Amino acid sequence: xxxxxxxxxxxxxxxxxxxxxxxxxxxxxxxxxxxxxxxxxxxxxxxxxxxxxxxxxxxxxxxxxxxxxxxxxxxxxxxxxxxxxxxxxxxxxxxxxxxxxxxxxxxxxxxxxxxxxxxxxxxxxxxxxxxxxxxxxxxxxxxxxxxxxxxxxxxxxxxxxxxxxxxxxxxxxxxxxxxxxxxxxxxxxxxxxxxxxxxxxxxxxxxxxxxxxxxxxxxxxxxxxxxxxxxxxxxxxxxxxxxxxxxxxxxxxxxxxxxxxxxxxxxxxxxxxxxxxxxxxxxxxxxxxxxxxxxxx
Amino acid sequence: xxxxxxxxxxxxxxxxxxxxxxxxxxxxxxxxxxxxxxxxxxxxxxxxxxxxxxxxxxxxxxxxxxxxxxxxxxxxxxxxxxxxxxxxxxxxxxxxxxxxxxxxxxxxxxxxxxxxxxxxxxxxxxxxxxxxxxxxxxxxxxxxxxxxxxxxxxxxxxxxxxxxxxxxxxxxxxxxxxxxxxxxxxxxxxxxxxxxxxxxxxxxxxxxxxxxxxxxxxxxxxxxxxxxxxxxxxxxxxxxxxxxxxxxxxxxxxxxxxxxxxxxxxxxxxxxxxxxxxxxxxxxxxxxxxxxxxxxxxxx
Numbered sequence: 358x359x360x361x362x363x364x365x366x367x368x369x370x371x372x373x374x375x376x377x378x379x380x381x382x383x384x385x386x387x388x389x390x391x392x393x394x395x396x397x398x399x400x401x402x403x404x405x406x407x408x409x410x411x412x413x414x415x416x417x418x419x420x421x422x423x424x425x426x427x428x429x430x431x432x433x434x435x436x437x438x439x440x441x442x443x444x445x446x447x448x449x450x451x452x453x454x455x456x457x458x459x460x461x462x463x464x465x466x467x468x469x470x471x472x473x474x475x476x477x478x479x480x481x482x483x484x485x486x487x488x489x490x491x492x493x494x495x496x497x498x499x500x501x502x503x504x505x506x507x508x509x510x511x512x513x514x515x516x517x518x519x520x521x522x523x524x525x526x527x528x529x530x531x532x533x534x535x536x537x538x539x540x541x542x543x544x545x546x547x548x549x550x551x552x553x554x555x556x557x558x559x560x561x562x563x564x565x566x567x568x569x570x571x572x573x574x575x576x577x578x579x580x581x582x583x584x585x586x587x588x589x590x591x592x593x594x595x596x597x598x599x600x601x602x603x604x605x606x607x608x609x610x611x612x613x614x615x616x617x618x619x620x621x622x623x624x625x626x627x628x629x630x631x632x633x634x635x636x637x638x639x640x641x642x643x644x645x646x647x648x649x650x651x652x653x654x
Numbered sequence: 655x656x657x658x659x660x661x662x663x664x665x666x667x668x669x670x671x672x673x674x675x676x677x678x679x680x681x682x683x684x685x686x687x688x689x690x691x692x693x694x695x696x697x698x699x700x701x702x703x704x705x706x707x708x709x710x711x712x713x714x715x716x717x718x719x720x721x722x723x724x725x726x727x728x729x730x731x732x733x734x735x736x737x738x739x740x741x742x743x744x745x746x747x748x749x750x751x752x753x754x755x756x757x758x759x760x761x762x763x764x765x766x767x768x769x770x771x772x773x774x775x776x777x778x779x780x781x782x783x784x785x786x787x788x789x790x791x792x793x794x795x796x797x798x799x800x801x802x803x804x805x806x807x808x809x810x811x812x813x814x815x816x817x818x819x820x821x822x823x824x825x826x827x828x829x830x831x832x833x834x835x836x837x838x839x840x841x842x843x844x845x846x847x848x849x850x851x852x853x854x855x856x857x858x859x860x861x862x863x864x865x866x867x868x869x870x871x872x873x874x875x876x877x878x879x880x881x882x883x884x885x886x887x888x889x890x891x892x893x894x895x896x897x898x899x900x901x902x903x904x905x906x907x908x909x910x911x912x913x914x915x916x917x918x919x920x921x922x923x924x925x926x927x928x929x930x931x932x933x934x935x936x937x938x939x940x941x942x943x944x945x946x947x948x949x950x951x952x953x954x
Contacts, residue, residue: 373857374774374778374779374783375780377770377771377773377774377857377861378770378775378786380763380766380767380770380827381767381770381790381827381829381832382771382786382789384767384823384826384827385789385790385793385827385832386789387808388823389793389796389824389829390792390793390796391804391808392804392805392807392808393800393801393804395804395808396800396801396803399803399804399807406807406810452697455690455694455697456694458690460682460687460690460691463694466697466698468936468940469698469701469702470697470698470701471940471943472701472933473701475882475935475936475943476705476886476929476932477885477887477888477903477929477932478888479886479888479904479907479925479928480904480925480928480929483907483911483925484704484707484925485704487707487708487711487918487921487922488707494725496723497721497722497724497725498723498724498725501723501724526700526701531947534944534947583797587800589799589888589889590888590889594908598912610799610889613799613800613802614802614889614892617803618806618893622803624804627803628804631799631802631803632800634797634799635796635797635800638797638800642795
């Protein structure tokens, strides 16, 4: 290996720690921290993709306040949290309880339930676009049982709801594994004591399981709400680049992508939108952490 | 962290008739078992069914009705015709090769870069180590979606937009991977390395011969998640790539869907091509996939 030659040269130099850390620090600095700083700076300019731009103060934020599309995006991203997070906190826990017992074939089921996590969001999005199509499988089944066809992908609200369902579907397996790890640490004596006291399965779930995995539920809530607020791909693929009927399904990150890219991209304005994404993301994390601490006290 | 690995051995019930017992050796009642399997099969249909439907659609020939109600689940005359048509419509194999290049590069840079940086943070005593650790922690907290436009302008300034290098660079040494490696190195007993130090081994030798082989598991986790992350990524390549000849599979699929949305068989074949390699990888290396979820969630 080339490294051994290098090692002879560098043997006694005190700079080696920095050489070890240098690639990581360089990449992180150049492609995460520098863009972060320049996003904050650009938010106060009228920079465009090909035009450097000038300082404009809070003009971008004032424009944003009067931009209907911004409020649509903020509304949809917020609705996404409300729709997705409760489902992703509860359903994977129930799923974890279902696959926890070591009955024959259970490892197969655990793996199978994880498959949607492995697939690309593009694949997942396109699979569901076809399933929920006017003439797709779901509608064929609905028609067969006499419900009739539903335009999942043509109505503004149904579209958003369908995208949420897809996000939940893709996330189930991931959070199931997190809950499984937490459930493995629940002392078995607790369940036995509750059983002896005559508590049924449902009762034990609420008095033993839920308190024991509460901190994991908070973690899942935090992870999924931050991810939900930044939703892009599901809605982009299912509603189309322009965000569904009259753009009514546009999310905040979709708006960032649409405004800021291309040769005429409004980098300054898109940066102001990005700042809103930051602020809400950080606020969400703080909110969840505080809720956790309060319950501990 | 893996739950799957930590299954307790099932105790054999000391009775004549074969009985299914749970992990504590208690018998599970038949009705409960039936209920469990019914629920498991229902969830299986919901999670895996859509993939199978997609596969089935991709194998149906041009004369077969894919819209029938009630639906026909199995293709009557399975054919690979649609896969040939995808390759005629878009350069799907070139896109797959681009995705492979991006994913492989991402694996190599993430493994090497995060192992080196993680080792420096965990083991080497030098001034500024805490600042360096803080840099990675802060970087991990920055939401990528919020800086993506600035990343794009940075790439333009470097002249790397619309290149595969530009696709790889921003995520090529993930801050979370660095911190994962740091934790792995911190968990190693220090005495062995001290002994090697006394024997005159230098930093590189201690890193390569002693520390690195002991954290193979974590490296495997980093490698798998780097591969999956790059192969599946959508938003960043969508922004940075504009020339159709440089597309990765996900962007190519989006293009295929945008242009031939009404040809479901064609899109289905494209998605199967994109998802099959990852499902194969997952089937072979499940352990590490699950382990990664635990480590990423608990320590990240």
